[in-house]
Amino acid sequence: xxxxxxxxxxxxxxxxxxxxxxxxxxxxxxxxxxxxxxxxxxxxxxxxxxxxxxxxxxxxxxxxxxxxxxxxxxxxxxxxxxxxxxxxxxxxxxxxxxxxxxxxxxxxxxxxxxxxxxxxxxxxxxxxxxxxxxxxxxxxxxxxxxxxxxxxxxxxxxxxxxxxxxxxxxxxxxxxxxxxxxxxxxxxxxxxxxxxxxxxxxxxxxxxxxxxxxxxxxxxxxxxxxxxxxxxxxxxxxxxxxxxxxxxxxxxxxxxxxxxx
Amino acid sequence: xxxxxxxxxxxxxxxxxxxxxxxxxxxxxxxxxxxxxxxxxxxxxxxxxxxxxxxxxxxxxxxxxxxxxxxxxxxxxxxxxxxxxxxxxxxxxxxxxxxxxxxxxxxxxxxxxxxxxxxxxxxxxxxxxxxxxxxxxxxxxxxxxxxxxxxxxxxxxxxxxxxxxxxxxxxxxxxxxxxxxxxxxxxxxxxxxxxxxxxxxxxxxxxxxxxxxxxxxxxxx
Numbered sequence: 001x002x003x004x005x006x007x008x009x010x011x012x013x014x015x016x017x018x019x020x021x022x023x024x025x026x027x028x029x030x031x032x033x034x035x036x037x038x039x040x041x042x043x044x045x046x047x048x049x050x051x052x053x054x055x056x057x058x059x060x061x062x063x064x065x066x067x068x069x070x071x072x073x074x075x076x077x078x079x080x081x082x083x084x085x086x087x088x089x090x091x092x093x094x095x096x097x098x099x100x101x102x103x104x105x106x107x108x109x110x111x112x113x114x115x116x117x118x119x120x121x122x123x124x125x126x127x128x129x130x131x132x133x134x135x136x137x138x139x140x141x142x143x144x145x146x147x148x149x150x151x152x153x154x155x156x157x158x159x160x161x162x163x164x165x166x167x168x169x170x171x172x173x174x175x176x177x178x179x180x181x182x183x184x185x186x187x188x189x190x191x192x193x194x195x196x197x198x199x200x201x202x203x204x205x206x207x208x209x210x211x212x213x214x215x216x217x218x219x220x221x222x223x224x225x226x227x228x229x230x231x232x233x234x235x236x237x238x239x240x241x242x243x244x245x246x247x248x249x250x251x252x253x254x255x256x257x258x259x260x261x
Numbered sequence: 262x263x264x265x266x267x268x269x270x271x272x273x274x275x276x277x278x279x280x281x282x283x284x285x286x287x288x289x290x291x292x293x294x295x296x297x298x299x300x301x302x303x304x305x306x307x308x309x310x311x312x313x314x315x316x317x318x319x320x321x322x323x324x325x326x327x328x329x330x331x332x333x334x335x336x337x338x339x340x341x342x343x344x345x346x347x348x349x350x351x352x353x354x355x356x357x358x359x360x361x362x363x364x365x366x367x368x369x370x371x372x373x374x375x376x377x378x379x380x381x382x383x384x385x386x387x388x389x390x391x392x393x394x395x396x397x398x399x400x401x402x403x404x405x406x407x408x409x410x411x412x413x414x415x416x417x418x419x420x421x422x423x424x425x426x427x428x429x430x431x432x433x434x435x436x437x438x439x440x441x442x443x444x445x446x447x448x449x450x451x452x453x454x455x456x457x458x459x460x461x462x463x464x465x466x467x468x469x470x471x472x473x474x475x476x477x478x479x480x481x482x
Contacts, residue, residue: 054384086392094390104385108403108478118389121399163385170389 003066005030005205006051006096006174011060013046020046022229023060028174028207033200035216035237036209038226039252044209045101047226048176051207052096053089057082064092065173094122097172101179103159105151105166111138112147115166123170130169137165141195157188161195168199175199177208193219213256217241225249270446271455281438282459288352288424288434289463292359293417299360300367301402307372318368325365331426334358338430351430359427363420370412374405407478414471421464435459 004027013021020043028034038044049055051062061082062069069092070082105114112134119130138144141161151159160180167175177196181189193215199206200219210216216223216237223240225233225248233246244250271278306318325333338354349357378401386396406413425436435456443452 052388054387090387090390090392093388098384098388100381100384100388102379102381104381104388106382106385106400106404108407117399118391121395122390166389 002029004028004063005065007063007066008051009061009063011047011050011062012058013043013050013055014058020229021050021057024229024231026224026231028205030173030205031203032205032222033220034207034222034224035220036207036224036226037211037213037216037240037252038232042226043229044226045178048098048178048207048209051174051176052093052098053084054098056084064095090122094118094170095173097167097170097175099160099163099167099175099177099180101182103151103156103163103183105159105163107151110148110150111143111154111162114151114162115169118166118170133169134165137168138162140168140198141165142191155188156184157191160184160192164192164195164199174205174207177206177210179209179211181210181212213241213253225252227252264450266451267448268451268455270442270448271451274442277438277442278435278455278459281433281435282463284352284432284434285421285424285436286463288355288359288427288432289421291356292363292424293420295356295360296363296416296420297367297413299364301371303364303368304371304375305397307368308375322365322368325362326369330358330362330423331429333362334426334430351427351432355424355427355430355432359420359423362423363416366416366419367413370409370416371405373412374409375401377408378404410471410475410478414468417467417471418464421467422460425460 006026006028008024008026011021011024012019024047026034036044036047046055050057069088070084073081073083075081106117109117112131115134115137116127116130119125119133120127123130125133135144135147138147141164143158143161143165146154146158151162154162164180180196181192184192189212193212196206196208196215197219208216208219218237220237223235223237224231225240225244225246227248233240233244233249239245240249241253244253303318303321306314307322309315334355337358338349338351341354341357342348382400382404383396386400391399424434427434428437428440431437439452439456443449446452
């Protein structure tokens with residue numbers, strides 16, 4: 001096995017008294033596509049959001065390219081705490097892209113400006129260069145004809161594709177998808193999933209939290225079933241989705257297939 | 262009504278009124294621009310998780326919002342020098358009183374605008390590697406400004422009119438010049454009516470300008 005490009009060690013996350021993630025460890029190799037499934041409230045989104053520090057982990061370490069993030073500080077009570085400098089978090093987030101359930105496009109910018117924004121302000125690229133990159137990413141997601149539209153003028157599926165292009169423009173080493181199709185009308189889900197599949201064909205490293213089990217099956221190199229804040233079952237799509245071994249996984253899949261036809 | 266209108270007092274002394282108008286415009290621009298700028302800082306302090314920032318800014322806003330602006334102006338001229346041991350010119354006292362008062366109101370407008378944006382906007386900005394301050398400048402504040410433009414316009418219009426209070430400290434602005442003329446020639450009707458018209462002509466376009474801005478920026482809504 002090669003050195004993992006992302007390595008999560010014993011990750012915990014609590015919101016007040018609520019212990020959401022109870023010790024999660026995961027190594028991600030370059031080119032892996034990991035689908036994370038589980039019931040609502042299982043902590044799958046929280047896990048994803050801890051990886052690029054949208055949520056701050058309560059405990060545990062995250063390493064990118066073998067480099068541990070944050071610095072360990074000893075508190076007066078004798079406990080160890082990990083402190084993160086804002087500069088470091090910004091660098092990490094520029095390397096680990098994220099696509100949100102609610103798109104989170106900037107409504108006051110056009111499609112093109114949305115995709116150029118990170119290149120110009122964070123990467124300090126020249127406008128012409130940023131425009132070129134943005135254009136090629138927007139072409140990839142099939143929206144090169146809507147450059148001057150504002151997000152409010154687009155369908156949900158189109159907005160999400162712009163959000164994917166915006167993440168891609170930063171040339172991230174890893175892309176996180178947080179239920180990218182959950183707020184879309186059913187007929188718009190396909191176009192977004194197709195865009196994600198194109199990225200899979202490019203061999204990108206991706207983590208996807210989803211309820212689209214069919215897509216997870218075809219897309220992922222590895223499927224993780226998360227329940228009660230821990231990994232209950234990890235394996236190939238075949239193993240986890242077709243022949244689950246754990247009782248909880250079986251129940252979850254049964255509930256999902258209840259109304260299948 | 263057998264009152265004989267005589268506007269010659271106005272036409273013959275129009276130079277004095279114009280000088281006053283200049284000072285009024287000066288006060289207006291300084292207090293509105295300075296107040297709005299300082300308002301952004303105070304709004305951010307109000308929203309800070311650090312109590313040593315949020316608490317004083319809360320007190321600041323409440324002090325300025327819950328006392329008469331006339332008292333604030335007079336206070337800055339007569340009382341503030343005792344505190345700092347330095348006499349201020351009436352103009353500076355008015356700029357302080359009116360500017361700080363405006364900043365307190367603007368702070369509340371900006372604060373309302375910032376909290377009305379969803380967390381997703383911050384997250385969208387952070388997810389592409391933006392720092393807190395970059396996100397604020399590029400993503401949050403432009404949207405806050407758009408949303409809050411009508412409220413800010415109200416404030417700016419209010420400042421323009423409140424500048425007339427400077428006359429009580431003998432700042433030679435429009436109101437002061439007018440009152441001087443009116444009492445010298447005892448022609449209150451002609452002079453005060455003219456003053457009102459000048460204020461209207463000065464302030465009315467700012468509302469039109471704001472409306473134009475609003476329409477222009479609404480494209481991205």
